[in-house]
Amino acid sequence: MDISVFLVQLLNSIQYGFLLFLVASGLTLIFGIMGIINLAHGAFYMLGAYLVFWLTGITSNFFVAIVLGLPIMLLLGYIVERTAISFLYKRDHLYQVLLTYGLILIFNEMQKLLWGTNFYSVPVPEILKGSIPLTENQVYPHYRLFISMVCLALAGVLYAVIGKTRLGMMIRAGAVNREMVQALGINVGRLFAIVFSLGVVLAAFAGMIAAPVSSVYPGMGDQILILSFVVVVIGGIGSIKGAFIGAMIIGLADTFGKVLLPDIASVAVYATMAVILIWRPQGLFGKA
Amino acid sequence: MSNSGSNSFTRRRFLQGTAAAAGVTAVSSFVPTRFAIGAKAPVRVGILLPYSGTYAMLGNSITDAMKLRLAEADHKLGGRPIHFVQIDSEMSVPKAQQNTQKLVDKEKVDFVVGPVHSGIAAVMAKMVGSREGPIMIVPNAGSNAVTGPLCAPNIFRTSFSNWQPAYPGGTVMAKDGHKTAVTIAWKYAAGRQMMDAGTEAFEKAGGKVIKDIEVPFPDVEFQAFLSEIAALKPDAVFAFFSGGGATKFLKDYAAAGLNNSIPLYGPGFLTEGVEAAAGEAAEGVKTTLHYSADISNAANRTFRDAFEKATGRSANVFAVQGYDAGELLIKAMGAVNGDTGATGAIIQAMESAEFPDSPRGYWKMSKAHNPIQDIYLREVRGSAQKLMGVAAKALEDPATGCKMS
Numbered sequence: 001m002d003i004s005v006f007l008v009q010l011l012n013s014i015q016y017g018f019l020l021f022l023v024a025s026g027l028t029l030i031f032g033i034m035g036i037i038n039l040a041h042g043a044f045y046m047l048g049a050y051l052v053f054w055l056t057g058i059t060s061n062f063f064v065a066i067v068l069g070l071p072i073m074l075l076l077g078y079i080v081e082r083t084a085i086s087f088l089y090k091r092d093h094l095y096q097v098l099l100t101y102g103l104i105l106i107f108n109e110m111q112k113l114l115w116g117t118n119f120y121s122v123p124v125p126e127i128l129k130g131s132i133p134l135t136e137n138q139v140y141p142h143y144r145l146f147i148s149m150v151c152l153a154l155a156g157v158l159y160a161v162i163g164k165t166r167l168g169m170m171i172r173a174g175a176v177n178r179e180m181v182q183a184l185g186i187n188v189g190r191l192f193a194i195v196f197s198l199g200v201v202l203a204a205f206a207g208m209i210a211a212p213v214s215s216v217y218p219g220m221g222d223q224i225l226i227l228s229f230v231v232v233v234i235g236g237i238g239s240i241k242g243a244f245i246g247a248m249i250i251g252l253a254d255t256f257g258k259v260l261l262p263d264i265a266s267v268a269v270y271a272t273m274a275v276i277l278i279w280r281p282q283g284l285f286g287k288a
Numbered sequence: 289m290s291n292s293g294s295n296s297f298t299r300r301r302f303l304q305g306t307a308a309a310a311g312v313t314a315v316s317s318f319v320p321t322r323f324a325i326g327a328k329a330p331v332r333v334g335i336l337l338p339y340s341g342t343y344a345m346l347g348n349s350i351t352d353a354m355k356l357r358l359a360e361a362d363h364k365l366g367g368r369p370i371h372f373v374q375i376d377s378e379m380s381v382p383k384a385q386q387n388t389q390k391l392v393d394k395e396k397v398d399f400v401v402g403p404v405h406s407g408i409a410a411v412m413a414k415m416v417g418s419r420e421g422p423i424m425i426v427p428n429a430g431s432n433a434v435t436g437p438l439c440a441p442n443i444f445r446t447s448f449s450n451w452q453p454a455y456p457g458g459t460v461m462a463k464d465g466h467k468t469a470v471t472i473a474w475k476y477a478a479g480r481q482m483m484d485a486g487t488e489a490f491e492k493a494g495g496k497v498i499k500d501i502e503v504p505f506p507d508v509e510f511q512a513f514l515s516e517i518a519a520l521k522p523d524a525v526f527a528f529f530s531g532g533g534a535t536k537f538l539k540d541y542a543a544a545g546l547n548n549s550i551p552l553y554g555p556g557f558l559t560e561g562v563e564a565a566a567g568e569a570a571e572g573v574k575t576t577l578h579y580s581a582d583i584s585n586a587a588n589r590t591f592r593d594a595f596e597k598a599t600g601r602s603a604n605v606f607a608v609q610g611y612d613a614g615e616l617l618i619k620a621m622g623a624v625n626g627d628t629g630a631t632g633a634i635i636q637a638m639e640s641a642e643f644p645d646s647p648r649g650y651w652k653m654s655k656a657h658n659p660i661q662d663i664y665l666r667e668v669r670g671s672a673q674k675l676m677g678v679a680a681k682a683l684e685d686p687a688t689g690c691k692m693s
Contacts, residue, residue: 002519004519005515005516005518005519008515008518009512009515012511012512012515016509112340116344117339117340117341117344118344118345118532119342119344119345119531119532119533119535119536120532121532121535121536121539121565124543131543131544131545137518137519137521137549138515138518138519139518139544139545141543141544143543144511213509213511213540214508214509214536215508215532215535215536217341217342217508217532218340218341219340219341255512258503258504258512258513259512259513259516262475262501262502262504265504266504
């Protein structure tokens with residue numbers, strides 16, 4: 001592989017890793033803080049993509065569609081948390097798996113009723129069309145750079161919110177000791193509703209900005225859900241930093257696996273996970 | 289498994305047997321089998337096609353066009369009404385066996401129409417390919433094996449073998465003066481067979497395939513592979529994708545700037561039915577296929593109008609294949625006046641079927657039950673598929689491995 005191809009693949013890996021991070025960070029927050037295994041997380045990714053496809057059609061502006069779509073997803077996340085998830089905090093993980101699996105089926109059917117089974121594509125917004133030349137015969141699309149930059153900014157914001165704000169402090173405290181936080185007079189129910197809705201919005205936003213490069217199709221959330229779980233496990237459950245590093249590792253393993261070892265590409269990700277877990281069973285940034 | 293039976297009898301003996309059977313049934317064919325009380329029992333037609341996922345558009349086109357043809361024939365087959373049993377194949381090869389079983393054993397269909405996916409076709413053909421089973425009509429899946437090693441008296445195809453539309457594409461690519469090429473396709477049976485056929489023709493004409501890229505099916509993340517193609521700098525790229533994946537590939541190919549420097553060729557599915565969605569990204573892409581929207585015969589124009597009126601969508605090659613599947617059903621049941629028990633006579637009628645008024649132009653069944661048909665050269669110009677000529681006249685699949693005749 002010559003250096004220019006390597007460079008492009010590296011950029012591809014990073015861009016894919018960033019998308020994974022957005023999905024996985026919500027997943028890891030929801031599990032780490034609320035103790036909820038949310039299988040429906042990928043469905044929110046898919047719904048975000050469909051929503052932006054639909055709203056782009058109506059408003060004929062991709063950015064307006066995102067701005068309109070995010071509050072809808074926030075509301076949906078809140079409703080789901082209040083009407084379904086909130087009953088499961090004290091229950092066994094098995095109940096959570098069953099219920100959130102049921103949610104996948106509901107959302108998938110809902111998607112088919114609303115938008116049918118066709119593949120759709122969302123056009124890349126006009127100002128982000130085109131590409132930058134990297135070398136003599138390699139170019140890199142502007143839009144993919146845009147994804148990486150937006151995700152990087154968002155990762156920074158997330159890091160600051162969790163690490164530096166009062167909300168973040170409560171979230172971190174809630175993750176360590178729920179009873180103590182409750183005893184200090186913090187409304188844990190409301191805190192959890194916020195965390196869940198935030199996670200949903202992160203997943204949906206990932207689906208939205210991925211739509212122009214990955215097409216919009218039924219079940220598109222399934223694959224990213226599986227990879228996001230891998231990311232969470234590698235990074236250490238509940239760790240945002242872990243989700244970030246884990247997503248980058250999986251982005252690299254997936255992209256370079258496909259190019260260098262096409263025959264075993266589908267296992268490259270899982271092999272990577274196995275190696276890391278042998279070395280650190282609790283994940284890279286997990287608490288032992 | 290059921291294929292082992294077909295080795296022990298020759299076609300001649302089979303025809304003798306069925307001719308005798310046909311003689312008996314001809315006498316009794318005025319007494320339709322399976323009377324329902326007061327009315328003729330419907331002919332049961334099982335359909336196994338994808339209605340979700342990347343190939344949903346294909347499944348819907350086939351089904352709508354087949355039903356259109358049957359509606360034109362008053363919703364009757366040999367004078368009997370039709371009962372459809374429709375299953376979404378979900379493009380799932382692991383589910384193919386169960387779905388086929390459901391149609392054959394539980395629903396007891398007389399005909400099974402399907403599938404789109406070559407992997408599923410192989411499973412179905414193995415299960416249905418015996419004289420006792422229902423008659424199978426393949427309205428898309430091009431798996432070479434279906435009319436090759438797995439061929440059977442009761443399996444017919446109204447579409448193509450993967451070899452058929454791909455081989456002339458390789459020839460065209462060489463004729464255009466290209467010396468080196470990269471092939472890229474989804475990693476599954478159809479992709480493999482089409483890339484092999486294209487490569488075979490291209491290298492026979494003096495070209496050289498320098499790299500063969502396989503994309504996991506049905507992934508639509510092509511970016512990583514496109515940068516590899518840019519680095520290899522071949523004269524041309526030979527690609528097979530279909531449906532939603534094809535749209536995505538064409539767009540990514542253009543976004544990577546490759547459409548300006550490396551011309552794109554492929555079996556016609558690459559651009560079929562996706563011209564509008566792909567827009568200018570498909571400009572100049574040359575493909576070969578057994579159909580082109582602007583074939584100028586009356587049958588094609590009538591069909592396109594009728595299809596558009598019935599569905600609100602434009603007809604495509606998949607619709608044509610479904611339409612001809614309907615036509616084949618009509619021919620088959622017409623020959624026996626609706627007696628589904630006269631399997632031998634039905635098969636005979638289907639084997640000798642000719643389609644002078646197909647939207648794709650004249651075609652007939654080969655000995656291996658695959659269409660002998662013209663392959664057209666098309667080029668996308670101004671977001672429309674333009675017919676550039678005939679790339680191969682009356683092309684017959686080599687049907688390697690078929691022991692039927």
